[in-house]
Amino acid sequence: MIGLASPLPVLTGCDFLKGADAISGTYTGVAQDRGHLLREPSAERPPDITHRVHTVIAGGGIAGLAAARALRLRGHDDFALLELEDAPGGNSRGTQVMGIACPQGAHYLPLPGDDAREVQDLLEELGLRRRVAGRWQYDERHLCHSPQERLFFNGQWQDGLLPVQGVGADTLAQYRRFAALVADAQRRAHYAIPVLRSQFAPDQLAQDAITFKAWLDQKGFTDARLRWYLDYACRDDFGAGLGAVSAWAGLHYFASRHGFQAPGDGDDGPHDAVLTWAEGNGWLSARLAAPLGERLHTGRVVRRIAPEREGVAVDAIDVASGRTERWLARQSIVALPLHVAARVVQPAPEALRQLAVGVRSAPWVVANLRLRAPLQDRPGAAPSWDNVIYGGAGLGYVDAMHQSLRPVPGPTVLTWYRALGDAPDARAALLNAPWSAWRDAALAELAAAHPDLVRKTLRIDVTRYGHAMAVPAPGVLSQIDRWRKLVARNQLLKSEHLVAAQFADAPRLAFAHSDWAGYSVFEEAFTLGHAAGLALA
Template sequence: MDRRTFLAAPLALAGCAPQTPGLEGGFTGIAMDRGHALRDRLEGAAPAVTHRTRVVIAGGGIAGLAAARALRLAGVHDGVLLELEDEPGGNSRAGSVGGIACPLGAHYLPVPGDHAGEVQDLLEELGLRRRVAGRWQYGGDDGRHLCHSPQERLFLHGHWQEGLLPVQGVGESTLAQYRRFSRRVDELARVAPFTMPALKAWMPNRPPAPIHQALDAITLDDWLAREGLDDAYLRWYLDYCCRDDYGAGSARVCAWAGIHYFASRHGFHAPGDDEGAEREGVLTWPEGNGWLARRLAALGAGQVRCGTGVLRIAETRHGVEVDALDHASGRIERWQADRCIVALPAFVAARVVQPAPAFVQEAARRLQWAPWLVANLRIGVPLADREGAAPAWDNVLYSDPVPGGLGYVDAGHQRLDPGALLAGPTVLSYYQALGDLPDGRAQLAERPWTHWRDAILAALAVPHPDLVGRATRMQVTRYGHAMSIPVPGTLGFLSKIGLQCPPGKRWQLSNGERVPLPPTPGTARLLFAHADWSGYSVFEEAFTRGHAAGLAAAG
């Protein structure tokens, strides 16, 4: 990609990578071998034991956890959630390095807008949303769960600047293109609103607006070229945003998703156009969205069975059968239930649901998934810093030499003790989206953890020269299929599935409002709930789909 860089080419950088013989670490967080064990397991093995329950939830990501909570809200307490990993949460799991909590995946949740009523209701139940003097207040009683300032900074031209949009050292032509893009985002949002979650735009059983369909048909790069938006800084920033939310860059992501990133939440603000505007609120924790996942798991109905991989889901004459492998004992257990909520990625659902409905098989063929990597690096004492903006929560390198590199967040940024913040150890969580690498998944599976360690340390040593001497441990978490990528045509394909679903029931939120739930893909006894059915992976999409499936299963 044609980007301006402040560092030498990646190969040259790798040649001068810092020596790290004493830095311990390894892979952690996701047991990739378990997924392979399920794939390779012989079919037809007899179950060692059979259980009976009312609802089985297959998959313990945010959609599955939301479904379990919805069952409880609907008065259903007889259920089980089966999760492959040792802790539920999916891409929102948390971990720790040397006793310091850190995210293993998603690390924040923007304050939800009016279309995300189900998420707002959850935040109210968790004490993160309440009405004060007629206005909604987020972040708890003292606002501690809102991201502290400074929130973001960018390493550009050898120093740090505030915010992630390149502004220091750019010319007037760049600023003019920022303003043009900002106006186009506003214009498109007025023609046909972009909602978060996006599935709300398809209700009640209506197709996406014509302008959304047109944007879905081309990549963001192609749309920018048609608009004459060719500035290198603007292109870098939009490519970064696509990789950050969708796992792949603007050359693969459709224009609808690229516009939706801004129009559905906070818009795009060119420098000087948002004077006096309130900064978008972001909820975050040292352990990232693992804070939400762990509390959501405690709110669900029935039992949670971790370390249990689903092998087979089949409709029967009187309900469903779910066969699952308990990885600790090595035995197969069968669950008989009235209904099953399939909160699994589409490609997994197509393999384990027997026979899989045609729309599930087609989704498995058409959707594309991005591999991801999260490297958590423990730092014993604060790092030396280049000049410019002060240390922030989110720290990004312009044209990061690591392929797919997205920078790091500081797990210690939310500490309330100033002394600990300034002098204590912390964990830097570095993110890498590999959706643009043709062999990204194979690299994750085959390359040693030191390959990722050395490239990341070499990149971060430029803004932090003393990094190697202060780092004590790195733990690397791999996601082979972290999220679906909204490539051109994804929105149109998935909206057709939504149009074929029966209308959702209405649900009363805690504020008394009765809102329609979105249609849920499924059959008589199987209900499908996963962010894949929205075409991209964010908390609001997964949660809303799981919530709707849970209420439908209880009905």
């Protein structure tokens, strides 16, 4: 069993792990030591080399890649993008394990609504959606194939992730009552993705003041199955559970998209469709990065961003050579997490410092299990793209080969996720734990549904994210509202559709990262990056 009190596995009676020591693997994907260079005081010395460019983008996650695309669309090609890791994409990178592509982080994109029109435009550009006879159609090759998701519950698999097999009338009644409250919330206020297109209505700000757990307690939602599902949803999207995220975040999960359907009360059809690929959202990040060419500079640790008399100076370490680079630019887009931006921007705007203190991030573990052959399955629903274990500390797994059109199952990669935003001292434990601890954690959770997992697993590669995503804890929405009003009051630069994150005391900087939305999803990062790129183009 893996308890929430500790991020590390506490395993007892582990005969099913016999043979696990023969499985190879390693930590991969994130160079922790590079990020930790920011903790060291920067020595004042002349740079080894100086570059001149019109715009520097610091950070090559989805926000930075979106900003680069926006600059290109406006005809601005004189820019450089500096990325810490050896490949861009941030949490949306893909990889391969023994020849099979798989995600290293985010693994799907819900079909965007009209609030996320910048994302809709991107999907049109990539050929993923087009208008046919007056209606939008998505390329079915990229939509998640059926069956989409299943839950291992009461010893067998069931369709869908909401526990329904054998639950009683009281449980179903609470499902229906929660569905009604979500529908009422949707009627009373607009819950938008991206968040900055929400109403910030009094109801929403009141929900932001308390935890989702406290809100459920107030409303009398006591059913264990419902609370497990809602906790799972929060850990999946926000990196932490009911007791950590705000009631606004818990409701936003449903109210901003497809609502909540109680069994038998709604059509669970196309509105739940998602786009996915073997390498997850790495498919998207690779296509955003491809046009950059020599303007993309990976293995760069940005240590200082400071205004100059006629522009901005960005200092970075080239990891490969060890040289210190200075990039002199007219302007810079800071596509870095808030806690990093507040450290490297000198001096940091007061609003940036306040937001950085108020937003905490959740560590994550992603393990890719390379299988030699299909797994033995328990009774019930057929193997799906997303497969979740009821009561598991992790978030289940996705099957990298689910989109394949092969006629019979074969070797594949299962990508297992574990959010650690609830665990005390999780970040330190994450960095100090041996690789074998996460190997055993993944195997222990999934072996309940697949008893032959160990003997069919060849390799497990583990990716650790110390600061994977912002957690929308109580108060975060109110902080974003205050920043939004500050921008409007100062009449700072705006994009065509959305206010860009800029401040009067840093006019040559625009900020772009999903942290500014209070939680991490592709639509938030992309829209904010696009806005920053247009504001400075």
